[in-house]
Amino acid sequence: MCAEMKNNKWIERSFIAAPLLWSLNSYALEALSEQEMGAIQGRDGVTIGLEVPQNDAITAEQIRWELDNGEVDANSDSIQNHIIIGGTAIDASQFAIKPIDLDGSEASQALDFALAIDAYTNDQGRPGLGLDATWNRMRVQADSLSVTDESRSFGAVALDSGGRFAVFGDGGFANISTNQARVIVNVGDIDNSDPDPNTWTMANPGRMFYRMGPAGSTEIQLDNLGFLFDMHQGTVGVDADGLVVRSALGSRTDLNLTFDIFANVANTASTAFQLNEQSIPMLLFGWRGGIEDFDLHLLPQGTWLPDDGTFTQGLTASLGFNLADNFQFVLGEAKYEDTGDQKQSYLEFTQPISMPTTLGQTRKDVEFGYLTLDTVSAGHQSIGGICFGGGNTYGSTPSGCTTSTGGVLPTELLEIAPSDTGLAIINREWGLHAYSSRVVYRDGVSAANNIDEGWALIYTLGDISTNWYLYPQSGDGSTLGSPGFSMDVVTAIQTEGGADANGRPDRSRWENGTHLMIGDTDFQTSYNDPLNPTADGLAIGLMGADLLFAANDMGVGLSLGDGLNLSSNEVRLQLRGMFGGGDVPRMESPVYGSYIDINLEMDDFLFKIFPSSNGDAINFGGFLSLAKLNDIPGSEITGSADGTYISFAEPNLNKLDVDVRLADIVGDIEIPTNAILAGGGGKIDLLTATEEADGKPKLRIETNMNIGALASKPGGGAGDPLEIRRIEFGGKDLGSMIVPAGKIYTSLTLEQQ
Known part of the structure; x- marks a missing residue:
């Protein structure tokens, strides 16, 4: 090096x-x-x-x-590259x-x-x-x-x-x-x-x-x-x-x-x-406050060769720390600063609570086990794929998957081999094992409008593994056909642990898992501590979840007409987990409703995001062509034989085949964004207390969707009808459904009660 x-x-x-x-x-x-x-x-x-x-x-x-000057892999292919900052002679x-x-x-x-x-x-x-x-x-x-x-x-x-x-x-x-x-x-x-x-x-x-x-x-x-x-x-x-x-x-x-x-x-x-x-x-974004038990190791090594595990040249960081009581995650309005007082309204998520460790785990609230920066080239050996439903170890190239859920969930190995010369960003053994137990709204006009609520935003992340390959391009990002760079991505955020004989999740799935929940931390549980009144409460949402995102040859652009945009002809997004609730943080008395599994496979994907022209909201939009990637020859991220599906199963990890399933879904959905600055598709808006008639701040997410023939394909022409080719119960086919065309409007508003 x-x-x-x-x-x-x-x-x-x-x-x-x-x-x-x-x-x-x-x-x-x-x-x-x-x-x-x-x-x-x-x-x-x-x-x-x-x-x-x-x-x-x-x-x-x-x-x-x-x-890696002069170095080759086991196939005698060169792995030499150089990162260049600046230009040519x-x-x-x-x-x-x-x-x-x-x-x-x-x-x-x-x-x-x-x-x-x-x-x-x-x-x-x-x-x-x-x-x-x-x-x-x-x-x-x-x-x-x-x-x-x-x-x-x-x-x-x-x-x-x-x-x-x-x-x-x-x-x-x-x-x-x-x-x-x-x-x-x-x-x-x-x-x-x-x-x-x-x-x-x-x-x-x-x-x-x-x-x-x-x-x-x-x-x-x-x-x-x-x-x-x-x-x-x-x-x-x-x-x-x-x-x-x-x-x-x-x-x-x-x-x-x-x-x-x-x-x-x-x-x-x-x-x-x-x-x-x-x-x-x-948007205003921030992390600020105290951290404890900080530990950083910076290693002079890159990725690894699959034949013998030899590390290439590059840079790897290993980092972990705990969150102090005053640590904050801040999200809100961005404002141009011209007087030194921005008058911003924002949400402050604070008073972090660590997930319990009754099973003897030794870990930190925030763990970046290994983050590696290196280079890749098409043709030489890659580090291998990521196991979804199984473990992923740093420095190891899996030939198959070993279950990390006791066999209650399926395993699959997903690998997108490098297709060009570019950067490799590889992470293994990441996790977030704490959540905020309080939210404070701070009004940019008057402190009298500030609100302090015992409300928990729980987004713990059990185990994160990612392969990112980023390829610079000769385009300028101004059009969808001329991206500034492209990328291949496989990301798995998982929960490890199985179930008991009755199908109830193991304790480890709560303490070590991925959870997406909201909660009330002003509620007193049986183990309430008067000296720490925000440390417990009730929460509801998705527990023991797994999230998969994979994209092959995804173009990334940035332009006036299309905003920041992502486009690909091979994308898969899967989210699964147990919908339920219970007491937090211990979850001693959980209540389970249904195991939900949503798998979206797309052969035409477009997503755009940008601020509205007056800066008061964030606009988003795009196009989804739902498909079955198994039907695409050579697809590297194929999933179930059901293609795109939505499943609601019994709350029993041993009986997930007892479900209502909408399977083999195909067709087109558009969130229109002819001009991203003008909006008209999706909008995310933080409404301040000052501008609302009832004096209460609100977070509102609105979406307009065109379905089937009312959708417009990115390349022109009307969309294809939305079809649910199989409606199943317990594996038995109950028929099909088709939506030739339609419009859907949704609005989600979060506000103080």
Whole structure:
């Protein structure tokens, strides 16, 4: 593995200032508190500075990450590739770092980097080394990202921000045996001096821009971007496997990732990578608060060869942590910030509750077991498929599936072999084992309209395994036939565990499973704890669920007419689980209603999403041509012989064949979006308390659907009738049903009662 920079050009007028042996008492360690600094017995250091004048930049024609040079697989096929940031020798300066102003215009001041280096001794008599890097607002821009073939690109990206990166070592700089180190990564100048995330402020918010085509193309923009990772105490070191960052037991680590999503739909080359009046707000998203027991391992290895399990070159991360009581998931309105007070209305999901571990499990609330970044090429050996209904182990290439449900659910191995040269993003052994037990509505106009509810949003994820292969294309994403990139995807989110002799789910299916539920945490169960009144309640929804998503050669585009769009001629989506409810979090007295299994197979799939033209809602739409993928020669993601089906079975995992089944469903369904900005198909709208007559906020999801001949195919022409070719009960055929044409309108509104 090696990295290479071609023809890097350092600005001649840049200078380095290094006042050696200059004491950095207030600057180099300024983020440490008086208590933290009180144990340091002596400090001496230097500051190294780099300045880029306001009208200049640091540029490079190309940065290359070489992978597996000269290596081959068991079939003697080359696995060599390289990731390219920038352009070619005839298209210079495609990677740049330069000063920038807040609005994206030319900088009014120089870009200053400063690296402070300190040596000291802590209160335990161990030496320490501190590195503290800071920079004012700058733009890092890459006009191309390719894999081996420079003529095809994922697009262009730019990041505007100031920031800080600091590491204060303990017992040296990378000592694995001590736990008094500190790590700070701060993009956006976030002030987290108070542990309450609701008090955190961002003095210099970042911005990120992405486009698939040339300057002037439609952009996805992230505004008010802030990222903070502040591990107050822990271990930073290197072991035999790679880099280790681990928080100390009982210590505090702060995490913040928040941003507003915008779409710039009427851009020009002169306003490229700028937030302006053409930028339409879409969504506020955020994770913020405290995390505990943080553990990160960064390994210098990629995917694996199926013949002997040898790892290729790449990068793999293993990460896990628990959620503190104040951790929040934030979702709401995006607003253009022009006064420093955005007046946003949003939902805050907080007070996380960990799933029970009465079976002796050792795990964390959030687990990213293995996340691997590597490259792939058509023709050479892949890592193999993903077992749906069975286990998936990191570093293992399955030849078949071994059940993880005691045989109560079927198993199948799904593999889409790489069809092109691109990036591989592989994950194994992921999970989310906690849920929020409280939701707070915060009104952007008046705090008097705020609402604090004991309402649980339960979306635990038992075991997640994914193969993503992303292929850059030569298109610009402006039309459905010219995607910016394409991808092959297989994702399985599963519940492991079987059933007892009476068909009731094992305890492990609750404690370790995937659940999609809503609940009332103001209800008191028999094990209610007055000191923790939101830790229990009642919930209803899908328990012990499994979710499968697979897509072959799915194109991804971004344009004014079609928004962010996904299209493919081979897609499968399956969701199954037990509908029921009971007490949470222990689920000591569950009530089961029916086992639901929905399998959708499509030979023409289109999905679009974008903000409405005035920014007050999110529009979505698309087209589904339901089919039986078994009828497609060479299909790699075929499922049941029933093709597309919907099943309602007894709430008994040993009798899932006793069901009412709508099988072999074919035909067309359209959610119309002739112009995604104008809507007319589907809409997601957060209605604020201020704009509603009853003073109550609401989340409303509306959908208009055209069925059969009233649907319009993406390539033109009327849709095919919707047919249910078999209606079955307990495996016995009761007939069929056909809908030649029709319209369906649905509306789902969530509001306070």
